[in-house]
Amino acid sequence: MAQDGLSVGVKAVIGREEIGALIAALSARGWRVLGPRVRDGAIIYDDVAGLDDLPAGWTDTQEAGRYRIERRTDAALFGYAVGPHSWKRFLHPPVERLWQARREGDKVTIIAEKNDEKFAFLGVRACELAAIMVQDRVFMEGPYPDTAYRKRRENTFLIAVNCGEAGGTCFCVSMKTGPKAQAGFDLALTELIEGERHEFLVEVGSEAGGAVLADLPRRPAAPEDIAAAEAVTARTANAMGRTLETEGLKELLQGNPEHPRWDDVAQRCLACANCTMVCPTCFCTTIADVSALDGTAERVRKWDSCFSLDFSYIHGGSVRKETKSRYRQWMTHKLAHWIDQFGTSGCVGCGRCITWCPVGIDITEEAASIRADSGKCQEGGNGRA
Amino acid sequence: MTAAEDPFIPLPYCVGRVRRETGDTASLELLPLAGPRPSFKAGQFNMLTAFGVGEVAISMSGDPAETEGFVHTVRNVGAVSGALARLETGAALGLRGPFGTAWPTEEAIGADVLIVAGGLGLAPLRPAIYEVLARRERYGRVVLLYGTRSPRDILYRAEMGRWRRRLDVDIEITVDHADPAWHGNVGVVPRLIPRMSFDPQNTFAMVCGPEVMMRFTASALHEAGVSFERIWISMERNMKCAIGLCGHCQFGPDFICKDGPVMRYDRIASLLAVREI
Amino acid sequence: MEGLERIVLAHPFFAGFEAELGQVVSGCARNLRFETGQYLFRAGDEANEIFLIRQGVVSIEIAAPGQKPTVFATEREGEIVGAAWMVPPYRWRFDARATSLTRAIGIDARCLREKCEADDHLGYEMMKRFLPVVARRLDETRLQMLDVYGKQSA
Structure with a gap:
C-alpha cells in the first residue's frame, strides 16, 4: 500500500550487502528471483538465492563474434554488459506447453496451462527493459493478446540496473534505449564504486517497488549521490562500442x-x-x-x-x-x-x-x-x- | 481461463457430413461440441487441429448465413491436411477461429462483381459467392470465372451446374487441358476476362488461387481497365498461430494471418514481384 | 462496302483497321461454316488459311499414339485460329476441330502473304495484329506449363 511504501520517483542509497536483503525480501514476498550468475564461461540469468550467487568482480569483453568474461579489479556486482541470455527466456520461454487434450471415449477435453509463476528480475539493463516493452507491444497490444505472456508479465517485478560499462558491441545510445533506464521498472539501481565506497543509488519506479524498498535499510539520496549516478551512465554513454544511424x-x-x-x-x-x-x-x-x-x-x-x-x-x-x-x-x-x-x-x-x-x-x-x-x-x- | 478466452486453445468440434469433392479433396462439415458456432465473414479461415498430428489454416468454404457448422474444403497435401481429409463422420478435431480479413462483399454493393478462382482457390471464394447470390439484386453484373487443371478437378460440380442455370450470373469454367469429351473452355483463366461483360470502372474483382495465377489475373484485370484498388486477392503463407504472434506468415510489413489473407492488390503488388520476400 | 468486307472489318481482330486495307484483305477472304466435329485443319497439312471465328468454338488439339488427343486451347467468337500462315514452312502443327457449329472468315494465306510482301504498310499492320496474339498465347502457355493447380513438388 502507498502509505507503507515509498513513492514513485523517490531516490535512496543502499549498501552493497542490501542487494542480498533485496533478494531475500522479494523471495519472502513470493517472487522467484532471477538474476545474473557466472556459468560455463558466461554471465547468464538464472535463480539467485543471495548475494553470493551474483557475478561479483566479473566483467565481459565483447566484439563481433567474440565474448569472454574476465576478472575486474573491483567487486562490482553488475560490472558487465549483457550475456547470451535475455529475460525473454522467462517471459516468453524457449519451450512452452500451450495445452493438453485428453480423450475419454468420444469426448475430448482440452486443458489450459496455469502460468501462475511470479518472477522478479534483478539486473535488467535499460536496453533489456526496452526489449521487454517491445515484446509487451507484440504480445499484449494486438487484437489477440498472448494470455500466457500477459499473465507472466503482470506478475513480474523488474529491478533495472543502469549500466556502468558499455560492451564492445553496444549501441543503445543510437537506439535511444539506454544506458539509463527511464521507465518501466519497479526499482532502478546504479552501482556506485569509488575507492572504499560500494553502494547503490535506488530509484523507485512503481508502488510495488516502493513497498519493497521500504523494508530495506537505506539512507536518503544526497545530491552528490544522484550526481555520481548520472556520471556513471554519462561515462557509459560515451563509451558505446557501435553506432547505428536510424534516420530514414x-x-x-x-x-x-x-x-x-x-x-x-x-x-x-x-x-x-x-x-x-x-x-x-x-x-x-x-x-x-x-x-x-x-x-x-x-x-x-x-x-x-x-x-x-x-x-x-x-x-x-x-x-x-x-x-x-x-x-x-x-x-x-x-x-x-x-x-x-x-x-x-x-x-x-x-x-x-x-x-x-x-x-x-x-x-x-x-x-x-x-x-x-x-x-x-x-x-x-x-x-x- | 476458459478455452474460448485464449486464442491459442482450440475448441472441440466433430465432423458432420463429409463430401468427397475430387480424388484428393473433401469438404467437411464441422459441428461445435460446446456452445454455438461463431459467426464468420466470407474469406476468413480457421485453424484446424488433427489431435496429435498438428494444425493447419483452412479457409471456410461454406455459407456464412448457415449457422449450424463450418464447412471446410481440405486437400490432402501434407501430414495434417491429409489427416483432416481422411476424417470421417463423428471424428473429433480442434478448431480455433475465425481469423483474418474478409472479401469486400459489402463494399461491392451497387457495383459489378467479378470472381476469379483458380484450382482450390474456389473454396475460399465460395462464401462470397453465397453472399452475393443471396442478395443478388444489390449488385450489378455478377461474373464467376473458374480455372482448374482438368475437368475431373472441378470442385462443387453440382452446385456450379445449378449456378450456371441462373440467368443472373455469368459463369465460365476453363481447364488447362482436357480430352475431346470436354466441351468447355481450355486455356488459362485470365484469358476469359476480356470475353466477359462488366463495367471495369465499377467492378470489384475477388481473386483466389495459386500466387502466379493471381498475378497473371490481376494483370489481365488491369489491362481490362480494373484498377488495382478494386482487385482483392487471398494470400497464402505459413501460418502457425493465426494471430500475428508467431512471425511465420510475414509478407513485408504485413502478417498474412491478421492483415490478410484477403488483401487489396495495390497494397502488395510491388512486393509480389520480389523473389523470396 | 461489300458484305464480306463489312464482316471482315467487323471482326475484333481487325478493330481499327484502315478501310482501304480492309478492302485488300477482303479480296483474299471467304465465308466458311464448320459443323460440330468437323476439322478446320489437321497437323501436317499446308497452312493455307487464317480463320477469324465469328461464331462457335474451335478446340486446338494434339494427339499422341496410344492416348486420347489432348485439347490445350479453345478459341471462340472474336478470336483467330491459325498463326502458322505467316511462319515458314507454313504447315499446321496441331489439329483444329469445331466443337459446335462454327462460322468463320477464312483468309487465303498465300494471297495475304503476297499482298503483305507487296505492301509494307499492310504487312506491318497485319504484324501488329498477329504479334500480340502470338505473345499472349506464349504467356498463357507458360502459365499452363507451370501446372499451378497441380501438387507442387518441393
Whole structure:
C-alpha cells in the first residue's frame, strides 16, 4: 500500500550487502528471483538465492563474434554488459506447453496451462527493459493478446540496473534505449564504486517497488549521490562500442530489397539462427503437436527462427530458400517492418546479435553499407568502392 | 481461463457430413461440441487441429448465413491436411477461429462483381459467392470465372451446374487441358476476362488461387481497365498461430494471418514481384 | 462496302483497321461454316488459311499414339485460329476441330502473304495484329506449363 511504501520517483542509497536483503525480501514476498550468475564461461540469468550467487568482480569483453568474461579489479556486482541470455527466456520461454487434450471415449477435453509463476528480475539493463516493452507491444497490444505472456508479465517485478560499462558491441545510445533506464521498472539501481565506497543509488519506479524498498535499510539520496549516478551512465554513454544511424533507416531497407549487399552478407551468414536466439525482442515461434499412447495429446510452442528453411514452408516448398532472403527478412523486419507493425524498432541496441554471430556479422555495419551504397545498387556488381 | 478466452486453445468440434469433392479433396462439415458456432465473414479461415498430428489454416468454404457448422474444403497435401481429409463422420478435431480479413462483399454493393478462382482457390471464394447470390439484386453484373487443371478437378460440380442455370450470373469454367469429351473452355483463366461483360470502372474483382495465377489475373484485370484498388486477392503463407504472434506468415510489413489473407492488390503488388520476400 | 468486307472489318481482330486495307484483305477472304466435329485443319497439312471465328468454338488439339488427343486451347467468337500462315514452312502443327457449329472468315494465306510482301504498310499492320496474339498465347502457355493447380513438388 502507498502509505507503507515509498513513492514513485523517490531516490535512496543502499549498501552493497542490501542487494542480498533485496533478494531475500522479494523471495519472502513470493517472487522467484532471477538474476545474473557466472556459468560455463558466461554471465547468464538464472535463480539467485543471495548475494553470493551474483557475478561479483566479473566483467565481459565483447566484439563481433567474440565474448569472454574476465576478472575486474573491483567487486562490482553488475560490472558487465549483457550475456547470451535475455529475460525473454522467462517471459516468453524457449519451450512452452500451450495445452493438453485428453480423450475419454468420444469426448475430448482440452486443458489450459496455469502460468501462475511470479518472477522478479534483478539486473535488467535499460536496453533489456526496452526489449521487454517491445515484446509487451507484440504480445499484449494486438487484437489477440498472448494470455500466457500477459499473465507472466503482470506478475513480474523488474529491478533495472543502469549500466556502468558499455560492451564492445553496444549501441543503445543510437537506439535511444539506454544506458539509463527511464521507465518501466519497479526499482532502478546504479552501482556506485569509488575507492572504499560500494553502494547503490535506488530509484523507485512503481508502488510495488516502493513497498519493497521500504523494508530495506537505506539512507536518503544526497545530491552528490544522484550526481555520481548520472556520471556513471554519462561515462557509459560515451563509451558505446557501435553506432547505428536510424534516420530514414526504415525507408532505406524497405526500398532496397534487391540491394547487392544482401548477396554479400549471405556469403558470410551461416543461417545458424544464433542472432535470433540471443535477440531479446525476436519473438517467432513454431508449434509441435505430440501424442502419447494413453490418449493424451499436447501442443508445445518453441522458439523458431526466420533463418531456418522450414520457417517459410508452404505447400510445395519454402518461400525463402536462400540465405540472402532469410537475412534480409530478419534485418528488414527488425529495423523496418517492426515500425509498421508495432510502432517501434525491433532493435534495442544490445549488441548480442553481433557478439554471438559465429562469423561476426554486424547489423550496424550491414545497415551502414546499404546506406552508403543506396542508389548505386542498380548499376551491377556489388556497388562497393 | 476458459478455452474460448485464449486464442491459442482450440475448441472441440466433430465432423458432420463429409463430401468427397475430387480424388484428393473433401469438404467437411464441422459441428461445435460446446456452445454455438461463431459467426464468420466470407474469406476468413480457421485453424484446424488433427489431435496429435498438428494444425493447419483452412479457409471456410461454406455459407456464412448457415449457422449450424463450418464447412471446410481440405486437400490432402501434407501430414495434417491429409489427416483432416481422411476424417470421417463423428471424428473429433480442434478448431480455433475465425481469423483474418474478409472479401469486400459489402463494399461491392451497387457495383459489378467479378470472381476469379483458380484450382482450390474456389473454396475460399465460395462464401462470397453465397453472399452475393443471396442478395443478388444489390449488385450489378455478377461474373464467376473458374480455372482448374482438368475437368475431373472441378470442385462443387453440382452446385456450379445449378449456378450456371441462373440467368443472373455469368459463369465460365476453363481447364488447362482436357480430352475431346470436354466441351468447355481450355486455356488459362485470365484469358476469359476480356470475353466477359462488366463495367471495369465499377467492378470489384475477388481473386483466389495459386500466387502466379493471381498475378497473371490481376494483370489481365488491369489491362481490362480494373484498377488495382478494386482487385482483392487471398494470400497464402505459413501460418502457425493465426494471430500475428508467431512471425511465420510475414509478407513485408504485413502478417498474412491478421492483415490478410484477403488483401487489396495495390497494397502488395510491388512486393509480389520480389523473389523470396 | 461489300458484305464480306463489312464482316471482315467487323471482326475484333481487325478493330481499327484502315478501310482501304480492309478492302485488300477482303479480296483474299471467304465465308466458311464448320459443323460440330468437323476439322478446320489437321497437323501436317499446308497452312493455307487464317480463320477469324465469328461464331462457335474451335478446340486446338494434339494427339499422341496410344492416348486420347489432348485439347490445350479453345478459341471462340472474336478470336483467330491459325498463326502458322505467316511462319515458314507454313504447315499446321496441331489439329483444329469445331466443337459446335462454327462460322468463320477464312483468309487465303498465300494471297495475304503476297499482298503483305507487296505492301509494307499492310504487312506491318497485319504484324501488329498477329504479334500480340502470338505473345499472349506464349504467356498463357507458360502459365499452363507451370501446372499451378497441380501438387507442387518441393
